[in-house]
Amino acid sequence: MSNDTPQKDSQKGQRRDQLFAQKQLPGDFVFDENVAEVFEDMINRSVPGYSTIIAMIGVLAERHYQQDSVLYDLGCSLGGATFAMAHALSNANCSIVAVDNSTAMIETMQRKKASLDFIRIPIECRCEDVLDVNIVNASVVVLNFTLQFVTLTERQGLIERIYKGMNPGGILIISEKIVFPDEKLNDLFIDMYHSFKENMGYSKLEISQKRAALENVLLPETIDAHRNRLNQAGFGSFDVWFQCFNFASMVTFK
Numbered sequence: 001m002s003n004d005t006p007q008k009d010s011q012k013g014q015r016r017d018q019l020f021a022q023k024q025l026p027g028d029f030v031f032d033e034n035v036a037e038v039f040e041d042m043i044n045r046s047v048p049g050y051s052t053i054i055a056m057i058g059v060l061a062e063r064h065y066q067q068d069s070v071l072y073d074l075g076c077s078l079g080g081a082t083f084a085m086a087h088a089l090s091n092a093n094c095s096i097v098a099v100d101n102s103t104a105m106i107e108t109m110q111r112k113k114a115s116l117d118f119i120r121i122p123i124e125c126r127c128e129d130v131l132d133v134n135i136v137n138a139s140v141v142v143l144n145f146t147l148q149f150v151t152l153t154e155r156q157g158l159i160e161r162i163y164k165g166m167n168p169g170g171i172l173i174i175s176e177k178i179v180f181p182d183e184k185l186n187d188l189f190i191d192m193y194h195s196f197k198e199n200m201g202y203s204k205l206e207i208s209q210k211r212a213a214l215e216n217v218l219l220p221e222t223i224d225a226h227r228n229r230l231n232q233a234g235f236g237s238f239d240v241w242f243q244c245f246n247f248a249s250m251v252t253f254k
């Protein structure tokens with residue numbers, strides 16, 4: 001990770017992500033304080049449709065939350081989905097549990113939470129592994145680009161525990177980077193994604209160094225793999241509600 005002081009993006013008042021701008025030694029990507037500091041700029045310029053997905057998570061939560069229940073944001077980072085849900089549910093009688101195992105992310109999120117004046121419902125920010133979270137009385141569960149960082153062997157168990165902790169009628173929203181069984185289409189979507197990143201101001205060096213850093217930690221799967229896992233856990237109706245290139249967001253119901 002670069003030690004350079006990130007520059008302020010004068011347009012949005014956010015720290016600009018330049019973590020991979022300088023040539024550096026190979027190493028795995030970690031969600032440390034350098035990443036937390038530039039995270040909003042990073043995710044907005046790296047995930048096509050991120051702001052749409054966040055806004056629509058608020059809409060989906062508003063439609064499907066249940067009174068006196070809990071909404072879980074697993075792998076919350078700086079709370080994008082949590083705050084969208086809190087904004088949409090300002091008059092609801094429910095609470096949000098936001099979980100991330102990065103101390104830097106949770107501390108930054110807590111500072112952000114303290115600065116927001118629209119929050120009316122309780123939000124508990126927990127620094128914890130999603131694999132250890134006790135899920136109970138859940139009406140909405142969000143895994144917004146988090147499951148992709150959980151090891152492949154632990155994904156089924158996590159989805160099963162989420163299913164057990166959800167109330168009937170509850171909704172699970174999973175957003176992920178995905179791969180395609182058709183090699184030609186897979187290559188096309190990756191290529192289009194790299195063009196998207198260049199259009200967002202990342203250099204070829206930044207794109208390739210970030211890709212290499214994520215190779216061992218971000219493990220994408222096909223839509224079918226997600227569908228099968230959810231079916232096996234007991235979830236019912238399932239579909240993709242958003243997709244742009246190799247990024248998708250899926251919904252399913254208990």
Ligand code: GEK
Nearest residue numbers: 031075076077080081100101102129130144145149
């Ligand atoms: C958003 N949902 O802005 N337990 C807890 N947290 C984890 C784990 C784990 N096992 N593994 C990874 N994380 C957010 C964006 S970012 C996506 C999610 C991205 C956390 C990790 O610390 C990071 O904050 C987050 O999952 C992934 O809507 O950066 O591509």
